[in-house]
Amino acid sequence: MTNPEAESEAVLAFIRERQAEVLSGAISQLSECSIVDLPAVLHKATGSVGSYRLEDAHALLVELSGVVSDPTATQAGIEEARARTVDALRAAGTGAHA
Amino acid sequence: MSETILVIDDASDVRDLLSFSLKDAGYRVVEADSGPTGIEMYHAHQPDLILLDIGLGSMDGLEVCRQLRAVTSAPIIFLTSRADEVDQLVGFAAGGDDYVTKPFSPKVVLARVSSLLRRKQRGGDDDERTKFQVGPLTLDTESRLAALDGVALDLTRTEFDLLTVLIENPARVVTRETLLERVWGEWYGDTHVVEVHMSRLRNKVKKAGGPSIGTAVRGVGYRLGLT
The missing domain is CATH 3.40.50.2300 (Response regulator)
Structure with missing residues:
Protein backbone atom coordinates (compact mmCIF):
# COMPACT_ATOMS: atom_id res chain seq x y z
CA MET A 1 0.00 0.00 0.00
CA THR A 2 1.44 3.37 -0.97
CA ASN A 3 1.48 6.40 1.26
CA PRO A 4 -1.62 8.45 0.49
CA GLU A 5 0.25 11.64 1.34
CA ALA A 6 2.89 10.93 -1.27
CA GLU A 7 1.55 12.87 -4.22
CA SER A 8 3.36 12.52 -7.52
CA GLU A 9 6.02 15.13 -8.24
CA ALA A 10 3.99 16.42 -11.17
CA VAL A 11 0.91 16.92 -8.98
CA LEU A 12 2.96 18.66 -6.28
CA ALA A 13 4.48 20.96 -8.89
CA PHE A 14 1.00 21.74 -10.24
CA ILE A 15 -0.23 22.54 -6.73
CA ARG A 16 2.74 24.82 -6.04
CA GLU A 17 2.32 26.59 -9.35
CA ARG A 18 -1.35 27.34 -8.71
CA GLN A 19 -1.31 28.20 -5.01
CA ALA A 20 -0.92 31.96 -5.36
CA GLU A 21 -3.69 32.13 -7.96
CA VAL A 22 -6.05 30.01 -5.86
CA LEU A 23 -5.44 32.14 -2.78
CA SER A 24 -5.86 35.36 -4.68
CA GLY A 25 -9.13 34.08 -6.20
CA ALA A 26 -10.41 33.11 -2.76
CA ILE A 27 -9.54 36.54 -1.33
CA SER A 28 -11.32 38.32 -4.20
CA GLN A 29 -14.46 36.21 -3.91
CA LEU A 30 -14.50 36.53 -0.16
CA SER A 31 -14.11 40.29 -0.12
CA GLU A 32 -16.52 40.99 -2.99
CA CYS A 33 -19.49 38.71 -2.27
CA SER A 34 -22.65 39.83 -0.50
CA ILE A 35 -23.22 38.73 3.06
CA VAL A 36 -26.04 36.49 1.80
CA ASP A 37 -23.65 34.66 -0.53
CA LEU A 38 -20.86 34.50 2.03
CA PRO A 39 -21.62 30.99 3.41
CA ALA A 40 -21.65 29.45 -0.10
CA VAL A 41 -18.51 31.35 -1.16
CA LEU A 42 -16.73 30.32 2.02
CA HIS A 43 -17.82 26.73 1.53
CA LYS A 44 -16.27 26.60 -1.94
CA ALA A 45 -13.17 28.60 -1.04
CA THR A 46 -12.40 26.42 1.98
CA GLY A 47 -12.49 23.27 -0.15
CA SER A 48 -10.29 24.78 -2.87
CA VAL A 49 -7.75 26.42 -0.58
CA GLY A 50 -7.37 23.30 1.56
CA SER A 51 -7.02 21.00 -1.43
CA TYR A 52 -4.18 23.21 -2.70
CA ARG A 53 -2.49 22.74 0.67
CA LEU A 54 -2.73 26.38 1.70
CA GLU A 55 -2.95 25.35 5.29
CA ASP A 56 -2.75 28.70 7.08
CA ALA A 57 -5.33 30.20 4.74
CA HIS A 58 -7.53 27.15 5.18
CA ALA A 59 -7.42 27.54 8.97
CA LEU A 60 -8.45 31.21 8.66
CA LEU A 61 -11.41 30.29 6.42
CA VAL A 62 -12.53 27.53 8.77
CA GLU A 63 -12.46 30.05 11.62
CA LEU A 64 -14.56 32.52 9.62
CA SER A 65 -17.02 29.73 8.75
CA GLY A 66 -17.49 29.21 12.48
CA VAL A 67 -18.43 32.87 12.91
CA VAL A 68 -20.76 32.87 9.89
CA SER A 69 -22.60 29.75 11.01
CA ASP A 70 -23.04 31.00 14.57
CA PRO A 71 -26.78 31.72 14.94
CA THR A 72 -26.05 34.47 17.46
CA ALA A 73 -23.67 36.36 15.13
CA THR A 74 -24.78 39.82 14.05
CA GLN A 75 -24.36 41.17 10.52
CA ALA A 76 -21.86 43.71 11.83
CA GLY A 77 -19.95 40.96 13.62
CA ILE A 78 -19.80 38.87 10.46
CA GLU A 79 -18.62 41.83 8.36
CA GLU A 80 -15.95 42.59 10.93
CA ALA A 81 -14.77 38.96 10.95
CA ARG A 82 -14.75 38.90 7.16
CA ALA A 83 -12.60 42.06 6.98
CA ARG A 84 -10.24 40.63 9.60
CA THR A 85 -9.93 37.35 7.67
CA VAL A 86 -9.29 39.08 4.35
CA ASP A 87 -6.55 41.21 5.95
CA ALA A 88 -5.01 38.15 7.57
CA LEU A 89 -5.10 36.21 4.30
CA ARG A 90 -3.37 39.07 2.50
CA ALA A 91 -0.80 39.55 5.23
CA ALA A 92 0.01 36.02 6.29
CA GLY A 93 1.07 34.64 2.93
CA THR A 94 -0.01 31.23 1.77
CA GLY A 95 1.10 28.95 4.55
CA ALA A 96 1.82 26.60 1.71
CA HIS A 97 2.99 23.05 2.42
CA ALA A 98 3.07 21.37 -0.98
CA MET B 1 -5.16 2.64 -18.73
CA GLY B 123 -17.96 -7.69 -11.53
CA GLY B 124 -19.60 -10.39 -9.46
CA ASP B 125 -17.80 -13.42 -10.77
CA ASP B 126 -15.06 -13.87 -8.17
CA ASP B 127 -16.84 -16.53 -6.21
CA GLU B 128 -17.88 -20.00 -7.26
CA ARG B 129 -21.17 -19.80 -5.43
CA THR B 130 -23.42 -17.16 -6.93
CA LYS B 131 -26.86 -17.70 -5.35
CA PHE B 132 -27.67 -17.24 -1.67
CA GLN B 133 -30.79 -17.38 0.44
CA VAL B 134 -31.00 -16.51 4.11
CA GLY B 135 -34.49 -16.05 5.53
CA PRO B 136 -36.49 -13.79 3.23
CA LEU B 137 -33.35 -12.45 1.55
CA THR B 138 -32.06 -13.83 -1.74
CA LEU B 139 -29.01 -12.72 -3.62
CA ASP B 140 -27.63 -13.60 -7.03
CA THR B 141 -24.12 -12.30 -7.56
CA GLU B 142 -24.14 -13.23 -11.25
CA SER B 143 -27.17 -11.16 -12.13
CA ARG B 144 -26.43 -8.82 -9.21
CA LEU B 145 -30.00 -9.03 -8.01
CA ALA B 146 -31.01 -8.86 -4.37
CA ALA B 147 -34.58 -9.52 -3.33
CA LEU B 148 -36.71 -9.57 -0.23
CA ASP B 149 -39.52 -12.15 -0.36
CA GLY B 150 -39.04 -12.21 -4.12
CA VAL B 151 -39.31 -8.45 -4.55
CA ALA B 152 -36.16 -6.81 -5.95
CA LEU B 153 -34.28 -4.44 -3.68
CA ASP B 154 -32.92 -1.25 -5.24
CA LEU B 155 -29.33 -1.37 -3.98
CA THR B 156 -26.28 0.56 -5.09
CA ARG B 157 -23.18 -1.34 -6.14
CA THR B 158 -21.58 -0.77 -2.72
CA GLU B 159 -24.68 -1.84 -0.78
CA PHE B 160 -24.99 -4.96 -2.92
CA ASP B 161 -21.34 -5.85 -2.31
CA LEU B 162 -21.70 -5.32 1.45
CA LEU B 163 -24.77 -7.54 1.53
CA THR B 164 -22.91 -10.16 -0.48
CA VAL B 165 -20.08 -10.36 2.05
CA LEU B 166 -22.55 -10.59 4.94
CA ILE B 167 -24.76 -13.19 3.32
CA GLU B 168 -21.75 -15.32 2.37
CA ASN B 169 -20.97 -15.46 6.10
CA PRO B 170 -24.43 -15.63 7.66
CA ALA B 171 -23.35 -17.04 11.01
CA ARG B 172 -20.13 -15.06 11.46
CA VAL B 173 -19.10 -11.58 12.46
CA VAL B 174 -17.40 -9.99 9.47
CA THR B 175 -14.69 -7.56 10.52
CA ARG B 176 -14.65 -3.99 9.31
CA GLU B 177 -11.26 -4.69 7.70
CA THR B 178 -12.66 -7.63 5.74
CA LEU B 179 -15.56 -5.51 4.52
CA LEU B 180 -13.19 -2.74 3.47
CA GLU B 181 -10.95 -5.16 1.63
CA ARG B 182 -13.76 -7.07 -0.07
CA VAL B 183 -15.91 -4.10 -0.99
CA TRP B 184 -13.46 -1.24 -1.51
CA GLY B 185 -10.20 -3.05 -2.24
CA GLU B 186 -7.21 -0.99 -1.17
CA TRP B 187 -8.43 1.61 1.29
CA TYR B 188 -6.74 4.78 2.49
CA GLY B 189 -9.55 6.73 4.12
CA ASP B 190 -11.32 6.51 7.42
CA THR B 191 -13.33 3.38 8.15
CA HIS B 192 -16.47 5.46 8.80
CA VAL B 193 -17.36 4.74 5.19
CA VAL B 194 -18.45 1.21 6.21
CA GLU B 195 -20.93 2.62 8.75
CA VAL B 196 -22.34 5.06 6.23
CA HIS B 197 -23.04 2.43 3.58
CA MET B 198 -24.15 -0.21 6.10
CA SER B 199 -26.66 2.25 7.50
CA ARG B 200 -28.05 2.90 4.02
CA LEU B 201 -28.30 -0.82 3.31
CA ARG B 202 -30.02 -1.45 6.65
CA ASN B 203 -32.53 1.35 6.01
CA LYS B 204 -33.37 0.11 2.54
CA VAL B 205 -34.04 -3.44 3.70
CA LYS B 206 -36.10 -2.17 6.61
CA LYS B 207 -38.11 0.22 4.43
CA ALA B 208 -38.89 -2.70 2.14
CA GLY B 209 -40.42 -4.45 5.12
CA GLY B 210 -37.44 -6.67 5.78
CA PRO B 211 -35.65 -7.67 8.96
CA SER B 212 -32.95 -5.71 10.72
CA ILE B 213 -29.65 -6.66 9.09
CA GLY B 214 -26.03 -5.61 9.45
CA THR B 215 -25.98 -5.76 13.24
CA ALA B 216 -22.93 -3.92 14.57
CA VAL B 217 -20.66 -5.85 16.90
CA ARG B 218 -18.84 -3.17 18.83
CA GLY B 219 -15.14 -2.92 18.04
CA VAL B 220 -15.22 -5.85 15.62
CA GLY B 221 -17.54 -5.48 12.66
CA TYR B 222 -20.96 -6.66 11.53
CA ARG B 223 -23.05 -9.78 11.34
CA LEU B 224 -25.88 -10.40 8.92
CA GLY B 225 -28.28 -10.46 11.85
CA LEU B 226 -31.75 -11.10 10.48
CA THR B 227 -33.44 -10.19 13.74
Whole structure:
Protein backbone atom coordinates (compact mmCIF):
# COMPACT_ATOMS: atom_id res chain seq x y z
CA MET A 1 0.00 0.00 0.00
CA THR A 2 1.44 3.37 -0.97
CA ASN A 3 1.48 6.40 1.26
CA PRO A 4 -1.62 8.45 0.49
CA GLU A 5 0.25 11.64 1.34
CA ALA A 6 2.89 10.93 -1.27
CA GLU A 7 1.55 12.87 -4.22
CA SER A 8 3.36 12.52 -7.52
CA GLU A 9 6.02 15.13 -8.24
CA ALA A 10 3.99 16.42 -11.17
CA VAL A 11 0.91 16.92 -8.98
CA LEU A 12 2.96 18.66 -6.28
CA ALA A 13 4.48 20.96 -8.89
CA PHE A 14 1.00 21.74 -10.24
CA ILE A 15 -0.23 22.54 -6.73
CA ARG A 16 2.74 24.82 -6.04
CA GLU A 17 2.32 26.59 -9.35
CA ARG A 18 -1.35 27.34 -8.71
CA GLN A 19 -1.31 28.20 -5.01
CA ALA A 20 -0.92 31.96 -5.36
CA GLU A 21 -3.69 32.13 -7.96
CA VAL A 22 -6.05 30.01 -5.86
CA LEU A 23 -5.44 32.14 -2.78
CA SER A 24 -5.86 35.36 -4.68
CA GLY A 25 -9.13 34.08 -6.20
CA ALA A 26 -10.41 33.11 -2.76
CA ILE A 27 -9.54 36.54 -1.33
CA SER A 28 -11.32 38.32 -4.20
CA GLN A 29 -14.46 36.21 -3.91
CA LEU A 30 -14.50 36.53 -0.16
CA SER A 31 -14.11 40.29 -0.12
CA GLU A 32 -16.52 40.99 -2.99
CA CYS A 33 -19.49 38.71 -2.27
CA SER A 34 -22.65 39.83 -0.50
CA ILE A 35 -23.22 38.73 3.06
CA VAL A 36 -26.04 36.49 1.80
CA ASP A 37 -23.65 34.66 -0.53
CA LEU A 38 -20.86 34.50 2.03
CA PRO A 39 -21.62 30.99 3.41
CA ALA A 40 -21.65 29.45 -0.10
CA VAL A 41 -18.51 31.35 -1.16
CA LEU A 42 -16.73 30.32 2.02
CA HIS A 43 -17.82 26.73 1.53
CA LYS A 44 -16.27 26.60 -1.94
CA ALA A 45 -13.17 28.60 -1.04
CA THR A 46 -12.40 26.42 1.98
CA GLY A 47 -12.49 23.27 -0.15
CA SER A 48 -10.29 24.78 -2.87
CA VAL A 49 -7.75 26.42 -0.58
CA GLY A 50 -7.37 23.30 1.56
CA SER A 51 -7.02 21.00 -1.43
CA TYR A 52 -4.18 23.21 -2.70
CA ARG A 53 -2.49 22.74 0.67
CA LEU A 54 -2.73 26.38 1.70
CA GLU A 55 -2.95 25.35 5.29
CA ASP A 56 -2.75 28.70 7.08
CA ALA A 57 -5.33 30.20 4.74
CA HIS A 58 -7.53 27.15 5.18
CA ALA A 59 -7.42 27.54 8.97
CA LEU A 60 -8.45 31.21 8.66
CA LEU A 61 -11.41 30.29 6.42
CA VAL A 62 -12.53 27.53 8.77
CA GLU A 63 -12.46 30.05 11.62
CA LEU A 64 -14.56 32.52 9.62
CA SER A 65 -17.02 29.73 8.75
CA GLY A 66 -17.49 29.21 12.48
CA VAL A 67 -18.43 32.87 12.91
CA VAL A 68 -20.76 32.87 9.89
CA SER A 69 -22.60 29.75 11.01
CA ASP A 70 -23.04 31.00 14.57
CA PRO A 71 -26.78 31.72 14.94
CA THR A 72 -26.05 34.47 17.46
CA ALA A 73 -23.67 36.36 15.13
CA THR A 74 -24.78 39.82 14.05
CA GLN A 75 -24.36 41.17 10.52
CA ALA A 76 -21.86 43.71 11.83
CA GLY A 77 -19.95 40.96 13.62
CA ILE A 78 -19.80 38.87 10.46
CA GLU A 79 -18.62 41.83 8.36
CA GLU A 80 -15.95 42.59 10.93
CA ALA A 81 -14.77 38.96 10.95
CA ARG A 82 -14.75 38.90 7.16
CA ALA A 83 -12.60 42.06 6.98
CA ARG A 84 -10.24 40.63 9.60
CA THR A 85 -9.93 37.35 7.67
CA VAL A 86 -9.29 39.08 4.35
CA ASP A 87 -6.55 41.21 5.95
CA ALA A 88 -5.01 38.15 7.57
CA LEU A 89 -5.10 36.21 4.30
CA ARG A 90 -3.37 39.07 2.50
CA ALA A 91 -0.80 39.55 5.23
CA ALA A 92 0.01 36.02 6.29
CA GLY A 93 1.07 34.64 2.93
CA THR A 94 -0.01 31.23 1.77
CA GLY A 95 1.10 28.95 4.55
CA ALA A 96 1.82 26.60 1.71
CA HIS A 97 2.99 23.05 2.42
CA ALA A 98 3.07 21.37 -0.98
CA MET B 1 -5.16 2.64 -18.73
CA SER B 2 -7.75 4.44 -20.81
CA GLU B 3 -10.81 4.75 -18.59
CA THR B 4 -12.72 7.98 -18.83
CA ILE B 5 -13.58 9.94 -15.69
CA LEU B 6 -16.23 12.66 -15.64
CA VAL B 7 -15.53 15.42 -13.10
CA ILE B 8 -18.57 17.54 -12.18
CA ASP B 9 -17.72 20.48 -9.90
CA ASP B 10 -18.52 24.17 -10.17
CA ALA B 11 -15.22 25.19 -8.54
CA SER B 12 -12.74 25.54 -11.40
CA ASP B 13 -9.71 25.26 -9.08
CA VAL B 14 -10.96 21.92 -7.79
CA ARG B 15 -11.78 20.67 -11.29
CA ASP B 16 -8.32 21.68 -12.49
CA LEU B 17 -6.57 19.83 -9.66
CA LEU B 18 -8.65 16.69 -10.08
CA SER B 19 -8.29 16.77 -13.83
CA PHE B 20 -4.52 17.23 -13.70
CA SER B 21 -4.08 14.44 -11.14
CA LEU B 22 -6.28 12.00 -13.04
CA LYS B 23 -4.56 12.74 -16.36
CA ASP B 24 -1.19 12.39 -14.65
CA ALA B 25 -2.30 8.90 -13.57
CA GLY B 26 -3.24 8.00 -17.15
CA TYR B 27 -6.99 8.54 -17.18
CA ARG B 28 -8.95 10.41 -19.81
CA VAL B 29 -10.89 13.23 -18.20
CA VAL B 30 -13.98 15.19 -19.20
CA GLU B 31 -15.23 18.07 -17.09
CA ALA B 32 -18.50 19.82 -16.34
CA ASP B 33 -19.11 22.93 -14.24
CA SER B 34 -22.80 22.29 -13.49
CA GLY B 35 -25.28 19.47 -13.01
CA PRO B 36 -27.09 19.85 -16.36
CA THR B 37 -23.78 20.06 -18.23
CA GLY B 38 -22.59 17.00 -16.32
CA ILE B 39 -25.59 15.00 -17.47
CA GLU B 40 -24.99 16.12 -21.07
CA MET B 41 -21.32 15.16 -20.78
CA TYR B 42 -22.30 11.76 -19.42
CA HIS B 43 -24.41 11.06 -22.52
CA ALA B 44 -21.71 12.40 -24.85
CA HIS B 45 -18.77 10.48 -23.33
CA GLN B 46 -20.21 7.50 -21.39
CA PRO B 47 -17.52 7.75 -18.68
CA ASP B 48 -16.39 4.76 -16.63
CA LEU B 49 -16.63 6.68 -13.35
CA ILE B 50 -18.04 10.01 -12.17
CA LEU B 51 -16.66 12.39 -9.54
CA LEU B 52 -19.57 14.56 -8.44
CA ASP B 53 -19.59 17.57 -6.12
CA ILE B 54 -22.64 17.64 -3.87
CA GLY B 55 -22.75 21.41 -3.47
CA LEU B 56 -23.48 22.37 -7.07
CA GLY B 57 -25.52 25.49 -7.79
CA SER B 58 -28.76 25.21 -9.75
CA MET B 59 -29.10 21.42 -9.63
CA ASP B 60 -27.46 19.87 -6.58
CA GLY B 61 -25.25 16.81 -6.71
CA LEU B 62 -27.86 14.54 -5.15
CA GLU B 63 -30.34 15.33 -7.91
CA VAL B 64 -27.63 14.89 -10.56
CA CYS B 65 -26.82 11.51 -9.03
CA ARG B 66 -30.45 10.44 -9.11
CA GLN B 67 -30.71 11.37 -12.78
CA LEU B 68 -27.44 9.62 -13.64
CA ARG B 69 -28.45 6.52 -11.70
CA ALA B 70 -31.51 6.21 -13.94
CA VAL B 71 -29.24 5.67 -16.93
CA THR B 72 -25.98 4.19 -15.64
CA SER B 73 -24.42 1.94 -13.04
CA ALA B 74 -21.01 3.61 -13.45
CA PRO B 75 -19.44 4.21 -10.03
CA ILE B 76 -20.12 7.67 -8.60
CA ILE B 77 -17.85 9.26 -5.99
CA PHE B 78 -19.30 12.26 -4.19
CA LEU B 79 -17.11 15.20 -3.26
CA THR B 80 -18.36 16.73 -0.02
CA SER B 81 -17.22 19.62 2.13
CA ARG B 82 -19.26 19.36 5.28
CA ALA B 83 -20.32 16.78 7.81
CA ASP B 84 -23.97 17.61 7.16
CA GLU B 85 -23.45 16.67 3.51
CA VAL B 86 -22.25 13.24 4.61
CA ASP B 87 -25.43 12.98 6.67
CA GLN B 88 -27.41 13.85 3.55
CA LEU B 89 -25.74 10.99 1.70
CA VAL B 90 -27.02 8.61 4.32
CA GLY B 91 -30.47 10.18 4.64
CA PHE B 92 -31.23 10.43 0.96
CA ALA B 93 -29.66 7.12 -0.02
CA ALA B 94 -28.48 9.09 -3.01
CA GLY B 95 -26.99 6.22 -4.95
CA GLY B 96 -23.31 7.14 -4.82
CA ASP B 97 -20.69 4.45 -4.32
CA ASP B 98 -18.25 6.41 -2.20
CA TYR B 99 -17.44 9.89 -1.00
CA VAL B 100 -14.33 12.00 -0.55
CA THR B 101 -14.28 15.01 1.75
CA LYS B 102 -12.77 18.36 0.78
CA PRO B 103 -10.06 19.40 1.27
CA PHE B 104 -8.88 16.28 -0.48
CA SER B 105 -5.56 14.70 -1.31
CA PRO B 106 -5.36 13.91 -5.04
CA LYS B 107 -3.57 10.67 -4.14
CA VAL B 108 -6.53 9.56 -2.02
CA VAL B 109 -8.97 10.40 -4.80
CA LEU B 110 -6.87 8.37 -7.23
CA ALA B 111 -6.84 5.41 -4.84
CA ARG B 112 -10.65 5.49 -4.55
CA VAL B 113 -11.06 5.83 -8.31
CA SER B 114 -8.72 2.93 -8.97
CA SER B 115 -10.42 0.76 -6.36
CA LEU B 116 -13.92 1.34 -7.75
CA LEU B 117 -12.80 0.77 -11.32
CA ARG B 118 -11.20 -2.53 -10.30
CA ARG B 119 -14.45 -3.59 -8.63
CA LYS B 120 -16.38 -2.63 -11.74
CA GLN B 121 -14.08 -4.72 -13.93
CA ARG B 122 -14.16 -7.64 -11.51
CA GLY B 123 -17.96 -7.69 -11.53
CA GLY B 124 -19.60 -10.39 -9.46
CA ASP B 125 -17.80 -13.42 -10.77
CA ASP B 126 -15.06 -13.87 -8.17
CA ASP B 127 -16.84 -16.53 -6.21
CA GLU B 128 -17.88 -20.00 -7.26
CA ARG B 129 -21.17 -19.80 -5.43
CA THR B 130 -23.42 -17.16 -6.93
CA LYS B 131 -26.86 -17.70 -5.35
CA PHE B 132 -27.67 -17.24 -1.67
CA GLN B 133 -30.79 -17.38 0.44
CA VAL B 134 -31.00 -16.51 4.11
CA GLY B 135 -34.49 -16.05 5.53
CA PRO B 136 -36.49 -13.79 3.23
CA LEU B 137 -33.35 -12.45 1.55
CA THR B 138 -32.06 -13.83 -1.74
CA LEU B 139 -29.01 -12.72 -3.62
CA ASP B 140 -27.63 -13.60 -7.03
CA THR B 141 -24.12 -12.30 -7.56
CA GLU B 142 -24.14 -13.23 -11.25
CA SER B 143 -27.17 -11.16 -12.13
CA ARG B 144 -26.43 -8.82 -9.21
CA LEU B 145 -30.00 -9.03 -8.01
CA ALA B 146 -31.01 -8.86 -4.37
CA ALA B 147 -34.58 -9.52 -3.33
CA LEU B 148 -36.71 -9.57 -0.23
CA ASP B 149 -39.52 -12.15 -0.36
CA GLY B 150 -39.04 -12.21 -4.12
CA VAL B 151 -39.31 -8.45 -4.55
CA ALA B 152 -36.16 -6.81 -5.95
CA LEU B 153 -34.28 -4.44 -3.68
CA ASP B 154 -32.92 -1.25 -5.24
CA LEU B 155 -29.33 -1.37 -3.98
CA THR B 156 -26.28 0.56 -5.09
CA ARG B 157 -23.18 -1.34 -6.14
CA THR B 158 -21.58 -0.77 -2.72
CA GLU B 159 -24.68 -1.84 -0.78
CA PHE B 160 -24.99 -4.96 -2.92
CA ASP B 161 -21.34 -5.85 -2.31
CA LEU B 162 -21.70 -5.32 1.45
CA LEU B 163 -24.77 -7.54 1.53
CA THR B 164 -22.91 -10.16 -0.48
CA VAL B 165 -20.08 -10.36 2.05
CA LEU B 166 -22.55 -10.59 4.94
CA ILE B 167 -24.76 -13.19 3.32
CA GLU B 168 -21.75 -15.32 2.37
CA ASN B 169 -20.97 -15.46 6.10
CA PRO B 170 -24.43 -15.63 7.66
CA ALA B 171 -23.35 -17.04 11.01
CA ARG B 172 -20.13 -15.06 11.46
CA VAL B 173 -19.10 -11.58 12.46
CA VAL B 174 -17.40 -9.99 9.47
CA THR B 175 -14.69 -7.56 10.52
CA ARG B 176 -14.65 -3.99 9.31
CA GLU B 177 -11.26 -4.69 7.70
CA THR B 178 -12.66 -7.63 5.74
CA LEU B 179 -15.56 -5.51 4.52
CA LEU B 180 -13.19 -2.74 3.47
CA GLU B 181 -10.95 -5.16 1.63
CA ARG B 182 -13.76 -7.07 -0.07
CA VAL B 183 -15.91 -4.10 -0.99
CA TRP B 184 -13.46 -1.24 -1.51
CA GLY B 185 -10.20 -3.05 -2.24
CA GLU B 186 -7.21 -0.99 -1.17
CA TRP B 187 -8.43 1.61 1.29
CA TYR B 188 -6.74 4.78 2.49
CA GLY B 189 -9.55 6.73 4.12
CA ASP B 190 -11.32 6.51 7.42
CA THR B 191 -13.33 3.38 8.15
CA HIS B 192 -16.47 5.46 8.80
CA VAL B 193 -17.36 4.74 5.19
CA VAL B 194 -18.45 1.21 6.21
CA GLU B 195 -20.93 2.62 8.75
CA VAL B 196 -22.34 5.06 6.23
CA HIS B 197 -23.04 2.43 3.58
CA MET B 198 -24.15 -0.21 6.10
CA SER B 199 -26.66 2.25 7.50
CA ARG B 200 -28.05 2.90 4.02
CA LEU B 201 -28.30 -0.82 3.31
CA ARG B 202 -30.02 -1.45 6.65
CA ASN B 203 -32.53 1.35 6.01
CA LYS B 204 -33.37 0.11 2.54
CA VAL B 205 -34.04 -3.44 3.70
CA LYS B 206 -36.10 -2.17 6.61
CA LYS B 207 -38.11 0.22 4.43
CA ALA B 208 -38.89 -2.70 2.14
CA GLY B 209 -40.42 -4.45 5.12
CA GLY B 210 -37.44 -6.67 5.78
CA PRO B 211 -35.65 -7.67 8.96
CA SER B 212 -32.95 -5.71 10.72
CA ILE B 213 -29.65 -6.66 9.09
CA GLY B 214 -26.03 -5.61 9.45
CA THR B 215 -25.98 -5.76 13.24
CA ALA B 216 -22.93 -3.92 14.57
CA VAL B 217 -20.66 -5.85 16.90
CA ARG B 218 -18.84 -3.17 18.83
CA GLY B 219 -15.14 -2.92 18.04
CA VAL B 220 -15.22 -5.85 15.62
CA GLY B 221 -17.54 -5.48 12.66
CA TYR B 222 -20.96 -6.66 11.53
CA ARG B 223 -23.05 -9.78 11.34
CA LEU B 224 -25.88 -10.40 8.92
CA GLY B 225 -28.28 -10.46 11.85
CA LEU B 226 -31.75 -11.10 10.48
CA THR B 227 -33.44 -10.19 13.74
